[in-house]
Amino acid sequence: MKSWWDIFKSELSLIFEDKSILLTCLVAPLLYAFFVGSIYSEKEVNEIPIAVVDYDHSSLSRKVASLINSTEKVKLKGHFSNLEDALFYFNNLEVQGIVVLPKGFQKKTMNLEGAKIDLILNNTKFLTSNEINKSVQKVVLMVSGGVRMRYFVSNKIPIDMAKEKAQPILPVIKSIYNATNNYGDYLLPILLILILQQTLIIAFGQSVVHEFQHGILKDLNGISFLEFTKILSAKSAYYLFLYSAYFFVFYKLIFPHYTLVFNGSIGFHLLLGFLFITVILLYTILVASYFRTAIGWTEIMAFSTYPLFLVSGYSWPVESMPELLQWVANILPSTPYFNVFNSLSVEKAHLPDITSGFIHLLILLVLAYVLLYLRFSLSKNLISKGQVS
Incomplete structure (x- = not known):
C-alpha cells in the first residue's frame, strides 16, 4: 500500500494530466466568478x-x-x-x-x-x-x-x-438587510459560493470515479476502512486546502470587487468554509462511487446546480416546501451553510445565533462518514460474495 504522501503526489499528477479536472478546479472558479458577477456588476438598474x-x-x-x-x-x-x-x-x-x-x-x-x-x-x-x-x-x-x-x-x-x-392598507417597505432592495446584492454572494461548491464537486468527483475505476480503489479486497479513509484523505487534501484558499480570495477580493456586504470574523468564516468543504468532499466520494465514468459524473453534476440551489432554502423557506423536499434540503450541506453565511455576513449575527446551523453541519459531517462506511462495507461484501461464487 502506498504511503499517504505518495497518494497525495499521485493525485497532483492526475490533476495536471487530466485537463478536465485541471480546468474545473483551477480555472473555472475564478472565470465563472467574474463571468457571473459581471451580470450583476450594475446591481441597480435605472431609466x-x-x-x-x-x-x-x-x-x-x-x-x-x-x-x-x-x-x-x-x-x-x-x-x-x-x-x-x-x-x-x-x-x-x-x-x-x-x-x-x-x-x-x-x-x-x-x-x-x-x-x-x-x-x-x-x-x-x-x-x-x-x-x-x-x-x-x-x-x-x-x-x-x-x-x-x-x-x-x-x-x-x-x-x-x-x-x-x-387605501385601507398602506404598504410600508423597510429594507433591513438589503439596503438597495435589489436581487443582485441578495443573490450574488450565494451564487459565488455555489460556483465554488459545484466546481469542487465536479473536479473531485472526476478524480474519485477515476480512482474507483482505474486506481487503488479498483479492488477493495484486502483494504481496511482505515486504509480506505487514508487513501481518500490523501486524495482530498489538495482540494481541501485549494478551496479554503478560494474562500479566502473570494471574501477578501471578489466580494469587495462587487461591493457586496461581508460582515463577521474572516477567521470564523474560513472555519465554517473548511467544515463545509469537508462535508462536500465526503458527500462527493459517497455519490461518485456509484458512477462508472467521469463523463457521466460531469454531465449529471453540471445539471444539478440549479436544483441544488432551489432546494437549499435560499430562494424560499425550507418549511414552505413539500415534506419530501424538506428532508432532501436538510441533508444537503448547502442548506445550513447558506443560512449561516447569510446570518453572519449580512445580518451581523453572533455565535449564539448560528449555533443550530453549525451543529447541523457537524451532524451532516458525521452522517456522511457513517454512510461512507456503510458504502465501503457493502462493496466489500459484494466482492466477497463474488469471489465465493
Whole structure:
C-alpha cells in the first residue's frame, strides 16, 4: 500500500494530466466568478426604457403614462396608438417592456368597474423586468386609490374617511438587510459560493470515479476502512486546502470587487468554509462511487446546480416546501451553510445565533462518514460474495 504522501503526489499528477479536472478546479472558479458577477456588476438598474400603447386616448390614460414615466426606475421611450409599432421597438430591444392601456380605460376606471392593463416584459433580464413590473403596479395602485377617494368624496364622505376607505392598507417597505432592495446584492454572494461548491464537486468527483475505476480503489479486497479513509484523505487534501484558499480570495477580493456586504470574523468564516468543504468532499466520494465514468459524473453534476440551489432554502423557506423536499434540503450541506453565511455576513449575527446551523453541519459531517462506511462495507461484501461464487 502506498504511503499517504505518495497518494497525495499521485493525485497532483492526475490533476495536471487530466485537463478536465485541471480546468474545473483551477480555472473555472475564478472565470465563472467574474463571468457571473459581471451580470450583476450594475446591481441597480435605472431609466429602463419602456413603451406605452394607448388605445383609450383619454386624460386618465395620458396621466397614467406620465406617472409611469416619472417613477425612478423606468423611462418612457415611446407612446404608441397600436401594439404593432411598440412591438417593433420591443423586438429590437430598444424597450424592455410595453404597457397596454385598453379602449374604455378611463370610463371603466371612473365607474369603478375595473380595467385590464396588459404588461409585456422582456424576461431575459429579470432585474429589469421586475423593476418595470413594480413601477407599473405602484402607479396603478396609486391611480386606483385616487379614483376611489374621488368617488367617496363625491358621495359626501369626509376626506379623512375617504382616504382610509380608498387605501385601507398602506404598504410600508423597510429594507433591513438589503439596503438597495435589489436581487443582485441578495443573490450574488450565494451564487459565488455555489460556483465554488459545484466546481469542487465536479473536479473531485472526476478524480474519485477515476480512482474507483482505474486506481487503488479498483479492488477493495484486502483494504481496511482505515486504509480506505487514508487513501481518500490523501486524495482530498489538495482540494481541501485549494478551496479554503478560494474562500479566502473570494471574501477578501471578489466580494469587495462587487461591493457586496461581508460582515463577521474572516477567521470564523474560513472555519465554517473548511467544515463545509469537508462535508462536500465526503458527500462527493459517497455519490461518485456509484458512477462508472467521469463523463457521466460531469454531465449529471453540471445539471444539478440549479436544483441544488432551489432546494437549499435560499430562494424560499425550507418549511414552505413539500415534506419530501424538506428532508432532501436538510441533508444537503448547502442548506445550513447558506443560512449561516447569510446570518453572519449580512445580518451581523453572533455565535449564539448560528449555533443550530453549525451543529447541523457537524451532524451532516458525521452522517456522511457513517454512510461512507456503510458504502465501503457493502462493496466489500459484494466482492466477497463474488469471489465465493
